[in-house]
Amino acid sequence: MHDLESVLLFVLIAAAVIVATRWLSRRTGLPSAALLTIIGIIYAYLPGQNIPLDPEVILTFVIPPLLYNAALDSSLIDIRRNMRTVISLSVLLVAVTALLVGVGFHLWVAGATLAAGVALGAAIAPPDPVAALAVGRRAGLPGNLITLIQGEGLLNDATALTILAVAVASVDGEGFSFPTAIGRFVISAAGGVVAGVVVAYAVRLLRHLRDDPISANAISLVTPFAAYLLAESVHVSGVLAVVIAGLIVGHDAPRHSSGASRLQTSAVWRLVDFVLEGFVFLLIGQQLPKVVDRLHVYETQTVVIAVAVSVGVALLLRPLWLVLTQLLPARMHSRLGGDGVRREDRALNRKEVVALSWAGTRGVISLAAVFTLHDNVPDRDLLQFCAFVVVLVTLLGQGLTFAPLVRRLGLRANKADLARERNEARSAAVRAAIDRLDEIQAAKHDHVEDRAIESMQKQLTVRLERYRRRLDLLEQAESDEMPTSPQYEAALAVRREVISAQREELLRWRDAGNLTDEGLRVLERELDHEERLAERS
Incomplete structure (x- = not known):
């Protein structure tokens, strides 16, 4: 022993x-x-x-x-x-x-x-x-x-x-x-x-x-x-x-x-x-x-x-x-x-x-x-x-x-080139998703509501526009460093604050007995993935 x-x-x-x-x-x-x-x-x-x-x-x-x-x-x-x-x-x-x-x-x-x-x-x-x-x-x-x-x-x-x-x-x-x-x-x-x-x-x-x-x-x-x-x-x-x-x-x-x-x-x-x-x-x-x-x-x-x-x-x-x-x-x-x-x-x-x-x-x-x-x-x-x-x-x-x-x-x-490559791929993926939604809408699936398709299209369009703005900024970069803009940094800071506020509220719900620990872990994972996505965008 x-x-x-x-x-x-x-x-x-x-x-x-x-x-x-x-x-x-x-x-x-x-x-x-x-x-x-x-x-x-x-x-x-x-x-x-x-x-x-x-x-x-x-x-x-x-x-x-x-x-x-x-x-x-x-x-x-x-x-x-x-x-x-x-x-x-x-x-x-x-x-x-x-x-x-x-x-x-x-x-x-x-x-x-x-x-x-x-x-x-x-x-x-x-x-x-x-x-x-x-x-x-x-x-x-x-x-x-x-x-x-x-x-x-x-x-x-x-x-x-x-x-x-x-x-x-x-x-x-x-x-x-x-x-x-x-x-x-x-x-x-x-x-x-x-x-x-x-x-x-x-x-x-x-x-x-x-x-x-x-x-x-x-x-x-x-x-x-x-x-x-x-x-x-x-x-x-x-x-x-x-x-x-x-x-x-x-x-x-x-x-x-x-x-x-x-x-x-x-x-x-x-x-x-x-x-x-x-x-x-x-x-x-x-x-x-x-x-x-x-x-x-x-x-x-x-x-x-x-x-x-x-x-x-x-x-x-x-x-x-x-x-x-x-x-x-x-x-x-x-x-x-x-x-x-x-x-x-x-x-x-x-x-x-x-x-x-x-x-x-x-x-x-x-x-x-x-x-x-x-x-x-x-x-x-x-x-x-x-x-x-x-x-x-x-x-x-x-x-x-x-x-x-x-x-x-x-x-x-070259960090700018790497970011440009990722954002071009992201844009291509979003465009493919929008095309797939158009195909679903054209096929007139009975189990899919038009409102659901429209909502998803709006989300993807907003995301695609964000990637396009990021690509425009990357194209204007004169060095190999990651370019930044006040608008981009401000938007990223806002997303972090929003996620932080959601975490704090979930903890208050758990501490007050309105949310189980298991439920807290599930919802925290969702916020963790959202935060990780924000950091990599």
Whole structure:
């Protein structure tokens, strides 16, 4: 019972630290991932017991939901549009990183083998996009870079873990063979894609259950684990299966689930993501003493060279790769469009290359991967230390400086263009609704009163006129900032005051016993949605 109480106390303290760190991050602009890692390191050297990083627990219970939520929030269309760059970063760059680290270890680290070096390279190759995306969104990073970071982060884990499995198999005596490695990778990746598609379409078959928000939440929470277990049971890439399932389900969600289900599911996943990421980065920091304590058997020179090779490849190869791939002939930047016409993708400019080069923070999957190495892997302790140093250098060094770099480069999303796009889509949707009302009126449905149609038409016309005024203001904008007008701000303030007055009156009714708490919650939800709509208009 004492152990359970200790665990519960640790969880409560960790939750408090995560919430406090989020508050500090929002106030200072510092990335919460870096802050939590620093707190984890400090805690690790305080008296008391640390929680060890169990790689199987991380890979089975933590990585699938984090990847699935990231996939749900990604755009399948945008990733397909940028597939050449995404594949270049998430597959080719990961493979080259693993190979260069392996060769570096084999040539310069005394006693190290090529297979062990490739295993380390595979572990440290995939960037963790969590920290970069969190900072990038807050700094207003352009949408095309957000898409590239998302797409890379979704697919590179599968590449890295597959290469790691091949390298470990070669350590076990099968020998390192490039044809064998490529064959295993293709089979594992293809199998992961198939498993993800199967699970996604199984979820689609349950669309009638997903109209109920509670059922939709339950199905959504088990989907990443179903995809991972199905893929792993047939020995293919579980993380790729999770990503593919998430991309397809997220793409289908507007068509195959109700509005209430989407709202609740989105809120649940934001909470899951927040808690899991917080605990993961705290856990990373706590591993430092355990990793450092096992280095006493190595000479200082060996450790320094191994760390230099690992950090050097991790930091230098990414910008070099981005520069070289942007210098490829124009035809290499083209893609085949859906209409069969080949189109040339826009190459990244210098500022975008610099920002994307610095968005290579490593995270928990690098540590989880390297901690899966068993005892018979040569220099296992040295490999784990090198991976930890790479994670710390990138997570703290790049994580803390990414936002200032983005601001210094002047890279930011064009807010006026984004607002213009949304308001044009809103206007198109309202016009479609008005056309549908005209069709209903022309069909002379007996069960529909003319007054109901006229009332709805008036509401939609008022809304359409508001969107048109907003678009006129956006068209006159001379900068990329969101334009404002005194009339618009005044109207928004009035809507907020009206909603606030309604909330206060509902509370008085509840306190006077004229409205039940259940009724209050229903009516408050209506006002919450109305307020959210006002803020986003």
